[in-house]
Amino acid sequence: EAQVTQNPRYLITVTGKKLTVTCSQNMNHEYMSWYRQDPGLGLRQIYYSMNVEVTDKGDVPEGYKVSRKEKRNFPLILESPSPNQTSLYFCASSSPSGGAEDTQYFGPGTRLTVL
């Protein structure tokens, strides 16, 4: 089954404690992205990657890091989480084949609470 998986699905942590949210896709997609979703603000892109070892900032990259060492994995790293990073996070992947095939497939989400 084609899917994007994220782990953990729920995480409660404290300010300053480094954490990593993993994302993996089994569709051999080149593009992967991270979004955060907040009430009233909608989906905002944090980082995206066009291929292995190629990453770029989205709209809200401050406080986040990413890496793309393998095509299928795109972890999101919070080196020193703060309460304003409490949010619902989505990973997405897509393939630049043109048309509707460009659509992004989203993971199930990770709900992060930073105390």
Add this chain to the structure above:
Amino acid sequence: QKEVEQDPGPLSVPEGAIVSLNCTYSNSAFQYFMWYRQYSRKGPELLMYTYSSGNKEDGRFTAQVDKSSKYISLFIRDSQPSDSATYLCAMSVTGGSYIPTFGRGTSLIVHP
């Protein structure tokens, strides 16, 4: 002004009603327009995808794009309780959807 404006709702309608969901945008370079549906506690999933102006129909769903007015719509005919979800519009300049701009989403409730 946000690049994409979407009323967050909630929009509550009776089963069987025709639903109209809308977004306006300011960037005239947008050419690709998408509607995503997001159920509670799930990730968004693509519902409709259109290029440039015009209509596209898929079952009970019709997507409409009016580039001259910078306005897009999603119509749902014969709405069902299972259509209750948040609907997000998204648009991009290029076909590559890795850099789409999303609306805030409209919460739709279809009651029996």
